[in-house]
Amino acid sequence: MTFWKSFFYNNINNSCTKIIDKENILLIKNLDNKGDLFDIYLNINHDINLYDLEKLCDSVGWVRRPIKKVKIAIQNSFLTACLFYNNNNKKELIGFARATSDESFNATIWDVVIHIKFQDKGLGKLLMSQMIKELRYYDINTITLFADPQVIKFYKHLGFIMDPDAVKGMFWYPI
Numbered sequence: 001m002t003f004w005k006s007f008f009y010n011n012i013n014n015s016c017t018k019i020i021d022k023e024n025i026l027l028i029k030n031l032d033n034k035g036d037l038f039d040i041y042l043n044i045n046h047d048i049n050l051y052d053l054e055k056l057c058d059s060v061g062w063v064r065r066p067i068k069k070v071k072i073a074i075q076n077s078f079l080t081a082c083l084f085y086n087n088n089n090k091k092e093l094i095g096f097a098r099a100t101s102d103e104s105f106n107a108t109i110w111d112v113v114i115h116i117k118f119q120d121k122g123l124g125k126l127l128m129s130q131m132i133k134e135l136r137y138y139d140i141n142t143i144t145l146f147a148d149p150q151v152i153k154f155y156k157h158l159g160f161i162m163d164p165d166a167v168k169g170m171f172w173y174p175i
């Protein structure tokens with residue numbers, strides 16, 4: 001956790017308020033996963049093992065990204081959320097999401113993922129609800145994301161709408 005992430009600068013009062021840094025919040029006790037019971041925890045803005053994150057992304061078949069770039073992306077994120085369970089005192093990462101933000105009006109959620117073996121148990125919904133709750137705490141009113149076609153319904157369930165007022169997302173890529 002870097003110093004700049006430890007504080008939220010309140011421009012209006014010109015004062016500093018401690019930003020969310022929450023560790024090991026018990027979200028679900030005894031989640032049943034094929035007969036095995038798991039206590040599921042949430043970490044907000046806490047250290048992330050990049051290799052564990054890579055393994056989690058591998059589980060859903062995402063194309064690998066350079067770990068150095070992932071590290072920078074995480075360092076420059078406003079909010080990160082991890083779901084995990086304890087396995088002999090080792091944290092097993094099973095969910096992740098992050099958001100970038102101007103810390104006033106807008107935030108964009110990226111890299112929402114639940115480990116393939118823990119999907120369809122409500123964890124994605126729970127993770128997203130926590131992300132929204134944290135962003136709303138900072139009075140951020142516009143939360144956006146880019147949905148792969150196969151997960152549009154998942155986000156719609158959470159209240160996300162497509163093309164509000166016919167506004168279209170536009171992209172620029174190097175040719």
Ligand SMILES: CC(C)(COP(=O)(O)OP(=O)(O)OC[C@H]1O[C@@H](n2cnc3c(N)ncnc32)[C@H](O)[C@@H]1OP(=O)(O)O)[C@@H](O)C(=O)NCCC(=O)NCCS
Nearest residue numbers: 060112113114119120121122123124125147148150153154
């Ligand atoms: C998308 C993802 C995060 C959902 O997580 P999950 O834990 O499986 O989802 P949940 O169990 O919390 O489902 C919540 C609701 O969304 C629905 N849902 C989940 N995945 C869905 C999908 N792919 N399509 C349609 N609905 C879906 C569930 O049926 C459930 O509906 P309900 O509230 O009526 O019961 C997870 O499937 C995943 O990691 N996928 C691979 C990575 C990915 O595609 N990420 C999104 C990139 S934009």
